Amino acid sequence: MKLWTSPWVSCLVILILCFGSECGTVRRSKRELVRIREAKATIPGACATRLPRGKRSLPGLERRVPRQRRRSSQAEENSPDRGKAVYFTGRGDQLRLKPGVEIPRGNFTLEMWIKPEGGQRSPTVIAGLYDKCFYASSDRGWLLGIQAVSEHGNRDPRFFFSLKTDRAHKVTSIHSNARYGPNQWAHVAVTYDGVYMKLFVNGAQVGVSREQSGDVFSHLTKKCKVLMIGGNALNHNYRGAVERVGLWRQARGQRQIIRDMQGHEDPQDLPQLVIRETFDHPGRKWLTVKDGNFPQPEEGGGGRLGFLGGVGVVNSEGILDTTLDPPSCGQTVCDNVQVIKNYNNLWNFRRPKKVRYRVINVWDDLRIKPTVSDHQISLQHQQLNDAFSPYNISWELSVHNVTNSSLRNRLILANCDISKVGDDACDPECNHPLTGYDAGDCMSGYRSRCPEHKQGNGVCDPECNWENFFYDLGDCCNPNVTDVTKTCFNRSSPHKAYLDVKEVKEILNLDGSTHLNVFFANSSDEDLVGVATWPWDKEALTHLGGIVLNPSFYGTFGHTDTMVHEIGHSLGLYHVFRGISEIDSCNDACLETEPSMETGDLCADTNPTPKFKGCHDPEPGNETCGGRHFTHTPFNNYMSYADDACTDSFTLNQVARMHCYLDLIYQTWQPASKPPPVPMPPQVVEQHHNSITLEWFPPISGHFYDRDVGSVCDKCTEGRVLLQYASNSSSPRPCAPSGHWSPREAE
Template identity: 50%
Template sequence: SIPIPAAGIFDNCSHTATDKGWALGIRALQLSGKKDARFFFSLRTDRAATATEVVSHHRYHPEAWTHLAASYDGQWMALYVDGTRVGRAGGQGGPLHSAFMASCRTLLLGGDAWGTAHAFRGHLAGLALWQVALSQSHLQRAYVEGVTGGVAGLVLADDFAMPEERWAPFQEGAFPQQRVLPSQPSPILRPLGPPACGQTACDNVELVSQYNWHWPLRSGKAVRYRVVNLAEDNGGRPTVSWEQIWRQHRALSEAFQPYNISWQLSLLEVHNSSLRRRAVLLGCEPSKVGNERCDPECEHSLTGYDGGDCRRPGRCFSWKRRDGICHMECNNMLDDFDDGDCCDPQATDVTRTCFDPDSPQRAYMSVKELKEALQLNSTHFLNVYFASSVREELAGAATWPWDKEALSHLGGVVLNPAYYGMHGHTNTMIHEVGHILGLYHVFKGVSERESCDDPCRETAPSMETGDLCADTAPTPKSKLCRDPDPTNDTCGQMHFTGTPFNNYMSYTDDDCTNTFTPNQVARMHCYLDLVYQRWRQSKKPAPIPIPPMVTGQTHNSLSIYWLPPISGVIHEREQEVLCDACAEDGTFHQYVHEASSPRVCDSSGYWTPEEAEGPPDVDQPCEPSLQAWSPELHLYHMNMTVPCPQPDGCILELRFLHPVYPESLTLWTTYLSTGSPKPLSDIEVLTEQGESIHLGPLDTFCDVPFTVKLNIPKKVTGVKIYTFDERMEIDTALLTSMPRSSLCSTCKLIQYRVLRDPPFANGSPAAPVQALRQFVDMDIMPGQVYRYQVQAVSGTISGEASPPLVHIHGAPYCGDGKVTTSLEEECDDGDLLDGDGCSRKCKKEKGFNCVGEPSLCYVHDGDGVCEPFERTSSVLDCGPYTPDGYVDLWAVKAYASHQDEKSCPASLVTGEPVVKVCKSHLHDVPKDLSLDAWFPCMPSQDNTQDPDERMSLGNKGVWLKVCFERPAVPTSLLVFLASDGTVPSSQHKPRVTVQLSDLDGLNRSLGMYELSCQHNPLVINIPHGQEDPPHWAASVLLNFSSPLVGIAAVALRTSAQPGSSDPTTCLLRHEERQGHQCY
């Protein structure tokens, strides 16, 4: 991938591009520079043959100020992000260059010396250079306090106020634009985000735990819902009866009443015969009917059994077609639905015979079409619709609270009218409403999971995996009203006990289900506050769900800080819905309102321009998704896409509802082809006056939203996106206005009230309301216990008080820069920010070690130092670890199905691993990696590492056989991976089948295992029964399902018993067809 330097020293005497000098910037590590963009520091001294690069531990945060520092002390390079050391490497030595070569070095900002393709797009606020390598404590102080003059060794400190004094334009001929940005206070606390398996703040363990233990957050909530009942024009034949509606309402109310949630019923009768006479089908889109695939969800008599795809009718004679009579044997897609006779109201009853998906008369419609026809938004009600399902198990469907449709006319819950309010089926609605309020099935993470090493797989009750509730034990999908029988699934033998079979979110029937757990109740109350506030009668502002935090303390004052209300709504709740889109500084944020494209849509019906409307909703960036627009267009029956036409390419036009003076445009390009250099060939900005401004070709990533500043003094109404990448996917775009937008002028910010016990000196338990989220208490006594809570105040209405902060004045607290063991602190870096090595709870974060006070944190794995605490865990720093009492026997000989003595000798797997890091999604093998590990290749070909060629090897079966220095009775087998062979967007994990061979060549199978860099090395335990004789092993045969694997080493682990160390010849009668012997 191409590095994008923000700053660097470059060789200006070289006529060709060279990496001598140093560079500090951003580089994308995956998918040919389209994914996983991180900060990097690269350096090459004049005496070094190659450059060394240090890369940050995770991708950079867009739209955020970052303090970036790098040091080189003549031996070690280090990279620091916001004061934390995120990478360290050796490999270079001595001075950067000789004094003689100094005139050949240029300090550049915003790019390198080799053209404009590598230019940095963003803001630089300052630069400082020292002629000595500063320590981490110095750099952390510079991050916190800023660079001050007088520090020893400071050569240059510049804030670019007068660039012409020190700098000269390079290549462009003009200085970059200068902007005076409002000085953003450094964040005290970042908003609480979800864990890796979560979607929203309500999945954050700390936040939802507050809903668990602080009962006022679960105080009574009355929620409105509206039953949408279709009937004939005269009111006859309603979809469901009054009796059904009341019986279901009673069951719903009784189920939720113990949990402080009540339901207020509204009934909307829609008198519309044309809608009532159509079958509304759940999960069946008209585009699926007659598409030459049998779609089970459309296999219904009123679709002609999926337009004939599921049941082939009798023979249709040509003279029967278009004779004014509907012949059912001709009523299918192949016979063009009797050439239209079956959809002619003059010829037949179209409500029974019209199956043509393109006819306006057809007998069926999808749930989406029904919602589009009714246009009932979900802002103030939970809407309940009715649709029948072909499959019995689909009794209902619900919108998740994080779906972009949740509050639109496409939100709500869909239920089968045949079961609604019927005895034995009333819990179906309760189950679906559980989904609306953010509850997963209790079997998520067991029966619903991607693979055996899915990080969200639930093997023990957890708040961070499975259904994100620790009080629902893991369970497979089951209809039994008891614990399920032991099962042997693909991930091994599982026995489930204490399962939540009587939970409403299981699949058992009404006689069995009768409960929600406390964790589930906490989640539902949380989502009612986070998403569905307007469904409630109450005008109360949403609560602040986290206690306030201490941020500073002196002898006679205490400073506290708190987060905004959970809903993110920071304005008073009037009728002005626009205020929800306004930030505190009056910037107005709006997503795409309307999208269109001249490009014909794919026949599958997916990737339409409408997918680019509303907020972003692609789950997995960089993987193909149906939730985005794509110009991808397949020729009928061919696996070939139509390229974007010259000269403009494929175009997507995005329109915004409110014209605004723009500050920036943000675009979510969630999938990109790896081959395209600049995926965005142009962005055309459309103004209210009909003018357009072209921004030209731009680069973008698939996992970071693309943002461009718009210096346009005119109101903008939309943008056109141009691309030649026919597989690109665009999720949506966001237009941000300049601060103090007129659209936000009438919005009033909510206020906050601090409550204290004991009361303040004036006798009041409450401080005056204020707009800021910080409070300094000057009326304070050392040693006194204080209890603080905060309320959001909207006009005259106050929200629930937050959970309390209890603090003894003068006592230590997390964030004071001192590690206090009595508070169970593991570190304290003096701030409350997560992601910097020391969490806001003063715990060391995964992968970091912290030392000193205030704590200095650093990424320890791969820093070249083997510390005692990582001896057993860090292969990078300490090498493979062998537990006491065991010996690891490394392979001494190796043979493979696909090897070449020059390009990929199997002997690379002998001995201890040279490659310490495993890589996924390896498109092509880097040269240095192919010299240190075995990657299958064909003999004597120069282009052995072409990935497509390597992929075709897989058809021939890829195997590797290794022999060890002596036979042994193994306790386990270790396979060290250089690549796990995974392919982007493939659902199938590569696997390996393992066989042990003894001295006589007899094989013993150890089974099949998934390969994953997350579990490297792959450790296969080899059990020995008490009565069994010991199984000796001298060699191992590995059969791989993917030719893209890379193997670094193989070892047999055996007990270090006396007398077992005699070297023995490893002579194997191997299969003759492979003809290899191990000596």
């Protein structure tokens, strides 16, 4: 059905915040047959914490914050001196602070609300302090602006804060952690306290440096300093709105900045305030540049009322909130209900995907004893593809052979962190004869006697091989006197008889971005059959990612579904019993009472079930959060704990999740790299009597498909804006007798 002839539609491409789990949690799932042991422990040197399953990791939480912090907070809207937003055109409406105002020489804070348009040049200066006397050192002072971080074209533009004190030899620049959102209001603040320079966006500290020190300038050069907003003399001008600029002679702390952002003003702070510009009378404190004008009030600024268009939430500026939040029990955009429904309902999201995996087979130096046989590899490969091919996922095998007796002959502990060996607490996952029973930790009460003459006598004496005798004064870790692969229990010795999986992965150092790597661990713990890395783990695409399998449960009859199960975890699937048996408390956001895409395993087509190994519904038991009878439970599902004879399928929701994570995280494991899909249809964000504005969601990965530099913007108009025009559109609403449809009907 035709709509009116040529309505224009502007394409506003809104960028999404980073999805990466920069500060992600390290979580390991395993298909243990007996017990779950996932103690809380801090991984040294990383900001990662091991959390019990069912608990959310940080990235999901962090990503939800910006929406709450959007400008529309009550305090801000009601603040009497909120002032008005002015619009800088980028052409001759920059402002210079009048000479009478004393610009802070030392500590300072500059903060403001801004709504930058897309397609700014790099760099763009929003505000800056310049030196008009010393042309040779024109970079003295500081700048707040927008700069492309990528070297190719104008990609990945971010807010930056740069500073060069009069004494410094070079400039220091810090950038925000993610690209800016065009046409979205953001509160930006930069502070300097003589030691630290910091950049805050929407109240969050996103950059810090201590490269500069001391005052920004001295008394002597005071008269030379010029503060400008909206651009600079080099025409690096800013296009977009600015509101409520504050300049302080102190480095404000994060808490104060958040209060400023919310519009609260503490009268005690006011002596530190140099300027609070609300743009009601800009001519009082500011001068225009030569032949320039004052920036005009923003057209329709703040007054525009948005409306809901489908799933996206449109804010008061008529701009979609394109951050697709996961439910509180989820982690990423692939846990968003609407996204997964689209993957579920639209076949083209689930088009066949071929994925590479690599089996790491370690041999002894004589090449006699592989970790897994060719027969195992081929049988498992066949079974793997049989399991996944009905769901349009196929696996491409490669085998990486490593010849290394020292690795082959050592015990590899799949789930024991090496730092726990000999830490004076018995850790069952580290308890094995070849670790000397957790270096004695699991032998409490056992006291061996070691005659002094045997210590360090060049023979490894088992009765002396304990930590308190320094492992027989080194005898038992000396490869010249003993078979260290049997006797060396000292975790700090390079000859120790065991390794943890992380050490093995470090030694092998195999790229995790090209293949799903499959490692083997001859675990101490016969119960442990596999460990996987979640797609949101920060290791997922590194040499520390991949899955770890017990070779006895790999390519052996009746045990081939273990790998299917572990790969399910790698592709973002939880255990079907997560919502009942892997929750922290009955208040846990993941508790699954009814099948739901927002709780438990985030799949509505797997009924809630407790952890259970049988091939039938579990008998009524004592569930902590209300004793219930679980019926039609998904015991046949690969993500249950039933054995191979029972498991045979994934559900449609699970398949949607796996395809989504393959698009979101694992593009590089697939030989045919495609542009990441856009998970949502465009939404109507604005309508006038003869036009509507649609907004497109960004691609699911947040990364736009790379084209050759230079060709990206050949369709752009001035100012790097891309316009798209619709020539026809349709509506399910009936046609009015006049034959004309209003935009209302095009929603």
